[in-house]
Amino acid sequence: MQSISESVFVGLCCYNVGTSQQTAMRRDVVDIWEKVENQVSTSDEDSMMLSGSYGEGFRLIESDVDFMYWPNNHRVIWELSQSQYYNTQRQTLILCDCSDSPTGFTLLYLLSTSMNRDVQRACVRMNNRYYVSSSYYRQTKCSELTNTTQHGPCANSTIGTQEFDNAHCFVCDFWPPPAFSWIHRCHSWPQPHVVDDIVKNGCHFVAIGNKLGNHEDHEWRISFSLAEQKLVHIMNHCQFLTYGLLKLFLKEIINNGIGENDKLLCSYHMKTAVFWVIQQNTVPHWCPQNLLGGFWVCFKLIFKWVYEGVCPNFFIPSNNMFLGKIHGVKRHQLFIRLSELYEKGLAFLLHSPSIRSFIDVLHNPRNSICTDDHTLISEAEFDRYLFGETLRDGTIEKKSDIQRYIRYLHTIEQIIGSPLLTQYQVITLQNISARVLQYTAFILHMETYTFDNKLSYRADKMSCHMLKLAAKFGCITDMLYIAMYYYKTLRYMEALSILEMIKVKLAQPHLIYVFRENVDKERYSEAVGGQSLSTKMRQAVAGNVRLDNQIHYISELIPEQQSCLQKYDPGLYVPPFIMLYMLEILCYRHVDTMRVQTVLDDLQTLVYYDLGQLIPEYHRHISWQILGICQQMTGNLQAALYSYQQSLRQKPYNNIQTATEMRIQGLC
Numbered sequence: 001m002q003s004i005s006e007s008v009f010v011g012l013c014c015y016n017v018g019t020s021q022q023t024a025m026r027r028d029v030v031d032i033w034e035k036v037e038n039q040v041s042t043s044d045e046d047s048m049m050l051s052g053s054y055g056e057g058f059r060l061i062e063s064d065v066d067f068m069y070w071p072n073n074h075r076v077i078w079e080l081s082q083s084q085y086y087n088t089q090r091q092t093l094i095l096c097d098c099s100d101s102p103t104g105f106t107l108l109y110l111l112s113t114s115m116n117r118d119v120q121r122a123c124v125r126m127n128n129r130y131y132v133s134s135s136y137y138r139q140t141k142c143s144e145l146t147n148t149t150q151h152g153p154c155a156n157s158t159i160g161t162q163e164f165d166n167a168h169c170f171v172c173d174f175w176p177p178p179a180f181s182w183i184h185r186c187h188s189w190p191q192p193h194v195v196d197d198i199v200k201n202g203c204h205f206v207a208i209g210n211k212l213g214n215h216e217d218h219e220w221r222i223s224f225s226l227a228e229q230k231l232v233h234i235m236n237h238c239q240f241l242t243y244g245l246l247k248l249f250l251k252e253i254i255n256n257g258i259g260e261n262d263k264l265l266c267s268y269h270m271k272t273a274v275f276w277v278i279q280q281n282t283v284p285h286w287c288p289q290n291l292l293g294g295f296w297v298c299f300k301l302i303f304k305w306v307y308e309g310v311c312p313n314f315f316i317p318s319n320n321m322f323l324g325k326i327h328g329v330k331r332h333q334l335f336i337r338l339s340e341l342y343e344k345g346l347a348f349l350l351h352s353p354s355i356r357s358f359i360d361v362l363h364n365p366r367n368s369i370c371t372d373d374h375t376l377i378s379e380a381e382f383d384r385y386l387f388g389e390t391l392r393d394g395t396i397e398k399k400s401d402i403q404r405y406i407r408y409l410h411t412i413e414q415i416i417g418s419p420l421l422t423q424y425q426v427i428t429l430q431n432i433s434a435r436v437l438q439y440t441a442f443i444l445h446m447e448t449y450t451f452d453n454k455l456s457y458r459a460d461k462m463s464c465h466m467l468k469l470a471a472k473f474g475c476i477t478d479m480l481y482i483a484m485y486y487y488k489t490l491r492y493m494e495a496l497s498i499l500e501m502i503k504v505k506l507a508q509p510h511l512i513y514v515f516r517e518n519v520d521k522e523r524y525s526e527a528v529g530g531q532s533l534s535t536k537m538r539q540a541v542a543g544n545v546r547l548d549n550q551i552h553y554i555s556e557l558i559p560e561q562q563s564c565l566q567k568y569d570p571g572l573y574v575p576p577f578i579m580l581y582m583l584e585i586l587c588y589r590h591v592d593t594m595r596v597q598t599v600l601d602d603l604q605t606l607v608y609y610d611l612g613q614l615i616p617e618y619h620r621h622i623s624w625q626i627l628g629i630c631q632q633m634t635g636n637l638q639a640a641l642y643s644y645q646q647s648l649r650q651k652p653y654n655n656i657q658t659a660t661e662m663r664i665q666g667l668c
Helices: 004-016 020-040 052-056 080-085 117-121 134-143 177-185 192-200 225-233 237-254 267-279 288-308 328-351 353-357 379-390 402-416 423-448 453-473 476-488 492-506 521-528 533-540 555-566 576-591 593-609 617-633 637-649 657-667
Strands: 046-051 065-071 074-077 092-097 105-110 123-126 129-132 148-151 154-159 162-172 203-206 220-223 545-548 571-574
Touching: 004 237, 004 288, 004 353, 020 046, 020 052, 020 237, 020 379, 020 402, 020 423, 046 052, 046 162, 046 225, 052 065, 052 225, 065 203, 074 080, 074 162, 117 123, 117 134, 129 134, 134 148, 134 154, 134 162, 162 220, 192 225, 203 225, 225 267, 237 267, 237 288, 237 328, 237 353, 267 288, 288 328, 328 353, 379 423, 379 521, 379 533, 402 423, 423 453, 423 476, 423 533, 453 476, 476 492, 476 533, 476 545, 476 576, 492 576, 521 533, 555 571, 555 617, 555 657, 571 576, 571 617, 576 593, 576 617, 593 617, 617 637, 617 657, 637 657
Parallel strands: 065 162, 074 092
Antiparallel strands: 046 065, 092 105, 105 129, 105 220, 123 129, 148 154, 154 162, 162 203, 203 220, 545 571
16 A cells, blocks of 8 residues: 555656656756756856756646856955966955854955946945955946846846846855864765765855845855755765755745735755754655655654754854844744644645645545656656757847857767767767757858858858758757748749648657647657657647847748747747748748649638647637738738637737737738
8 A cells, every 4th residue: 555655756756756767867967958058158258057956856736947147257255365267367366254154144245347238337445355246246237127026136137037136146166264164074975975065066145135234135045956956966865855845845835925025935845854853864764655754754853943043054063043034023924824734734735735735645545656757757748848948049149140050069069979978968969969050050041141142152051051950969850940941042942842741741640849748658659759869859749930139030930039029039939830830921922822722721720620739729810810911912801810719818928919900000
């Protein structure tokens, strides 16, 4: 018989957090994206890392995506002797001054003039020194984009339905002296080689001061985000799921229904509790059968912290993370709330909708489910998750700069030969290569089509070659970029030939649409089961078509791309069949007008009657929009007006409302 702990374990694996294999895959994909992006960035640009839940391997609903950025040509040091390790002609050095700051915080002052404008604007003069003010730096970074708001040390923005928190910080290559005691405290966990790796990678400084400090507006907080991410990555899967369970407990029980300002406990407190419990070996067995036991130990530790009013930072225990936030009446109210939960015992977890949904053992005590990874998720389901991760656009910075894209390709070429790459990282590199080749091909055409014929011919030949190469690296829908290019360069019959091939491939019953949850597992297994990920992606995977809004792929969608750009939305996403039908209509208008209405009828039927099989709900507005564009081109203005109106009624995942309203005005 399966225990309640095992039911929760299976539920977390299948519905919220993921299996250990999925978690490892997510981390591998993120790691390789970061590696490519940071190697491509130049000395006067920023490096980045994906931090928070997303970087740790979670994919919880409604979670923010957290990025950290820091300038490559600035380094923080703890003492002057460390300056010997840097070329001060290339690196601007910043010295820590902790003498008048609370534990875990510091002032940063420049040892030399910085050429970085944002740093210059953030400087304040104190005691005949120029310090970098955290509040000024944060404000400067936040003001660079109009569609952002400040959220703690971060600039918060929303693209589509996804929220992003961007923390601009500084990096230090040395381990902080206030955290030296942590090194000697690590006897059983983490292991010595992990401790060495963490220490040699130093720390960061994020732009937020201590409310109880003497220089709140100018202080910087020592950040151990990279160290914490490494610690989460070495957790066994039961420990990781315990952390995930604590996050759900926080979101759906503790913080459910209360305002943002009243949320005292945060995810960071949950993570800190897990770290302490693992290191102190309070839970002897971390396994599926003891998942709730591990959770209960962590809960009691948090309960104890609230009672005492002290939450010790894992790396610097003297830094009480409750100071200035959880004290007085608020702390007492939180203590009463936790006391009530403690008296109920683990049954309080049933107040969480997510957790309650998969504790089916309470309804069927004889039910037994294996907790082994390979039985929890099929090959087809795992591959859908995998390709959903790798087909994300990642962090490729879209600039009309061919030289930058060449650096991407050179970087990928250097990395791809590494014997240490996982299969997930290899397939991710293939996807990055496909994206880069597509961007380069269209930018090359944009920059050369007005020049002399000889140059244009060479550029066209190169663009075609790159797009065909990208299709070999990528999935089925990457072939649509070839068709778009042929249409753009007036080769309508060639475009239609490609579209016919794509239509056949998209009609395969074993196909995985990464935006669709259901997949025919048996047919998928029969068609590509056991084959390489590269073969699977080419033969059995389809994703949405992404149009970078700085590149004009086809003129008919320029107003929509410009509308997105006005809202700082970098990409326009179109379902594959919608793009296929649109391109067919555009091409047939030039070579066989009798076929136009037939294809338009197919497009209209799809948009009117699809139930989420080929058009995700969040892309219904662009689908109605494209239907309207095609109807307007063929002269059916009344139908086009109706389609545009329907587009406005859908959830606006892409920011195309301005274009829709403009097209409606043109019809009235």
